[in-house]
Amino acid sequence: MQFNRKFLGHLYMVLFLVYLLVPLAVMSGAAFNASKLPTVIPWKGFTDQWFIALYNDNRIWIAVRNTIVVALAVVVIAVPVGTAGAILVNSISGRVRAILYGMMVAPILVPGVVIGISTLLFWHQFSVGSGLHLSVLGQVSYIASFVMLLVLARLQSFDQGLEEAALDLGASHGQVMRRILLPHLYPALGAGAAISFFQSIENFNVTLFTRGGADTLTVYVFSKVRSGITPTINALALLLILVTLVLAVIYEVNRRRKARIEAAREAEGRRAEDAELVAS
Amino acid sequence: MNDLLRRYGKGLTWTFIGLTFFWLIILVVLPDFKLLESSFRPYLPVKEIGGPKDVYTFNNYLQIFGNEVDFNFFGLHFPLAARVKVFVLTIFYSGVVTLITFILAYPLSFYLAKVVSPKSLPTLFLLLFVPLWVSEVLRSFAWYIILTLKGPLNVFLMTIGVISEEIRWIDGYSPVVVTLVYAYVLFMLFPLYNAMQSLDSNQIEAADDLGAPWWRTHWRVILPHCKPGIASGAVMVFMLSAGSLLVPAIINSTTGNWFTQTIQGIMLEGQDWNAGAAFAFMLLLFCTIAVSVAMRVFRVSLSDIAK
Numbered sequence A: 001m002q003f004n005r006k007f008l009g010h011l012y013m014v015l016f017l018v019y020l021l022v023p024l025a026v027m028s029g030a031a032f033n034a035s036k037l038p039t040v041i042p043w044k045g046f047t048d049q050w051f052i053a054l055y056n057d058n059r060i061w062i063a064v065r066n067t068i069v070v071a072l073a074v075v076v077i078a079v080p081v082g083t084a085g086a087i088l089v090n091s092i093s094g095r096v097r098a099i100l101y102g103m104m105v106a107p108i109l110v111p112g113v114v115i116g117i118s119t120l121l122f123w124h125q126f127s128v129g130s131g132l133h134l135s136v137l138g139q140v141s142y143i144a145s146f147v148m149l150l151v152l153a154r155l156q157s158f159d160q161g162l163e164e165a166a167l168d169l170g171a172s173h174g175q176v177m178r179r180i181l182l183p184h185l186y187p188a189l190g191a192g193a194a195i196s197f198f199q200s201i202e203n204f205n206v207t208l209f210t211r212g213g214a215d216t217l218t219v220y221v222f223s224k225v226r227s228g229i230t231p232t233i234n235a236l237a238l239l240l241i242l243v244t245l246v247l248a249v250i251y252e253v254n255r256r257r258k259a260r261i262e263a264a265r266e267a268e269g270r271r272a273e274d275a276e277l278v279a280s
Numbered sequence B: 001m002n003d004l005l006r007r008y009g010k011g012l013t014w015t016f017i018g019l020t021f022f023w024l025i026i027l028v029v030l031p032d033f034k035l036l037e038s039s040f041r042p043y044l045p046v047k048e049i050g051g052p053k054d055v056y057t058f059n060n061y062l063q064i065f066g067n068e069v070d071f072n073f074f075g076l077h078f079p080l081a082a083r084v085k086v087f088v089l090t091i092f093y094s095g096v097v098t099l100i101t102f103i104l105a106y107p108l109s110f111y112l113a114k115v116v117s118p119k120s121l122p123t124l125f126l127l128l129f130v131p132l133w134v135s136e137v138l139r140s141f142a143w144y145i146i147l148t149l150k151g152p153l154n155v156f157l158m159t160i161g162v163i164s165e166e167i168r169w170i171d172g173y174s175p176v177v178v179t180l181v182y183a184y185v186l187f188m189l190f191p192l193y194n195a196m197q198s199l200d201s202n203q204i205e206a207a208d209d210l211g212a213p214w215w216r217t218h219w220r221v222i223l224p225h226c227k228p229g230i231a232s233g234a235v236m237v238f239m240l241s242a243g244s245l246l247v248p249a250i251i252n253s254t255t256g257n258w259f260t261q262t263i264q265g266i267m268l269e270g271q272d273w274n275a276g277a278a279f280a281f282m283l284l285l286f287c288t289i290a291v292s293v294a295m296r297v298f299r300v301s302l303s304d305i306a307k
Helices: A002-032 A049-056 A058-090 A095-109 A112-124 A132-155 A161-168 A173-202 A205-210 A217-226 A232-279 B002-038 B082-115 B118-133 B136-147 B152-159 B174-197 B201-209 B214-225 B227-243 B246-251 B259-269 B273-298 B302-306
Strands: B068-073 B076-081
Touching (some): A002 B136, A058 A132, A058 A217, A161 B002, A173 A217, B082 B118, B082 B259, B259 B273
């Protein structure tokens, strides 16, 4: 019985991974099919023409550049804004804190369509036209929430006594911030920057309404799928999946190496302990 | 507040307050007020804006009515305005998506939290994360390829002889639901896993020892413990589904329209920004109500969901 249940668990896990990965494999496979439509069946022979077409497609590279510029701008604004919000929420209590916290978390749950339209309308009244700058502002409004949550979680483990000590020893406020608080927050800030970057690249809803005429990668792929699809998109998809996989493998190898070193250190510690016991 | 001043001094404190103000007021609150205000304004040619015809009205909201079509709800027929129908069906199918993701994710999160050896967990999570990192637009596109009339699914089913002729999968709401489930199932899995992981395994063992059948252990011990995780996952998946524009637009099932597509049509094709604002506000209002109801029902707070 116990064995059975375990076996069912493993089976389900494998099936689930197959379910997650097969659509991606089908999409990637279509990148090599000579058929004019993106599909794996019927297989009309192996080709690399879609990769060449992708390389020659100027609009796509402009879209890639736009996407990265927008994502970097979002990181630059969202990280300080979210961090400031977290520090503020962390240092007050009571009703005001609950309201402030609610306001900071709520944007995550607001549909992107609403954020896009409200940003567009709000800036339009000041004659700020649509364009990628509005996409940045719209995206920051909810991406800063993720940064705030990460930093707030990190602040929970911060010993405020350290700040007191530094102040007592004559450190200036700037020094306390720079030498004590920020170093403690670095992991959260790094994670926040990474999440902001990827959330921004992923974003579609906000960008669609605020972008004006400019393309980002998601919007471009979307318009391609809607108008004339060629397997160029599949070639692009395959490249993006490969980038993801390479990053994932690097991460995993790194993790295993660290785990091995950790295990070796522990084993050594045990040996030393045993030796001590024997000696005594 | 005084605490802040003492720790960081005037300059830094005001910087924190300034940045937070910029975020919450300039980027969040004021645009939403503008959205609400615009939604009551009529659609006028540029030179008449601010003129005598520019008065507040409910007309934008009333646009949701009209153009009545037959609405078939589980065999019950009654006439309903086309846009109301789309709104109702969007909510209904978002609920269906949430339910399916829960059914798919529950056994897996139990497996990850209680069955599998902790050593292989990081690798498994990495495998689960890879599809999540692939852009949503591409994941929807993958399903579009699979489901097309001449696509791999039909060919596969015909080869193994399950069906004798091609099935039009991209029809009605089912392809949208299938793709949404695929896109968002991991947003259900991770909060569920987190909740389940914090359950002491001894409690499950105790229930077993006391003779509870496995399903009662789940029903009486594990499920109640996972409530915050369920609430968090369900709210996330429901909001993402109801607010999704990318998935329904890429699948592009003409008989399976999403409410966000209605808004997009008014905004970008109709160029009627004020009516678009009214419809966007309706969506926002509904989402707010839905989240508050979910919080009441599951008795969780916003901070539980945010985890």
